[in-house]
Amino acid sequence: MPAPYSLKIFLPEGDPDGVRTIEKSNWTGHGLVFPRALLSEAKKRKELKRTGIYVLVGQDEDSALPHVYIGEGDPVLGRLESHFVKKDFWTMCVSFTSKDESLNKAHIQYIESRLVELAGHAKRCVLENGNKPDQPSMSESDMADAETFLSEMLLCFPALGLGMFTRSAAKATTASNHLVMSAKGVKAQGQ
Secondary structure, three states, X not given: OOOOOOEEEEOOOOOOOOOEEEEEOOOOEEEEEEXXXXXXXXXXXXXHHOOEEEEEEEEEOOEEEEEEEEEEEOOHXXXXXXXXXXXXXXXXXXXXXXXXXXXXXXXXXXXXXXXXXXXXXXXXXXXXXXXXXXXXXXXXXXXXXXXXXXXXXXXXXXXXXXXXXXXXXXXXXXXXXXXXXXXXXXXXXXX
């Protein structure tokens, strides 16, 4: 059974569709969530001036799955400004930095690599990343620190409606709950 935890979602402007901050109990991480249209407002936040990881999310009319780009920045803001100009698909950004600024470039490169790997294995999104980033060379203790930070991030994502990093917990299909539909050259399956 998973351990209980609490998340604090703060709306600095009082708008649930605007900029939101995310904090988890007993964790030094700090999340910032905002729609693409509010990048100019988010730019004022100190969190984007830190080293961190970000996930850009959007929808495409050709796919039921969300489109996702995972990146890192030192600081995050410069990368987001570049993506605002060069990547049209995203409508929402989720970034994570450390309140105590303990994340370094190797940590975030490691986390980026792991998130791309997890998203690829889960197959619950269309990855917009052109390639799979390599894990940086780092000490065993730094790797453990990065994995711990990642595990805390992974607890926050589902509360934000982002389940693309974990496989579905669906039970094994049985003949009684397996559905098949065929029409006009299209075949669909579900449960």
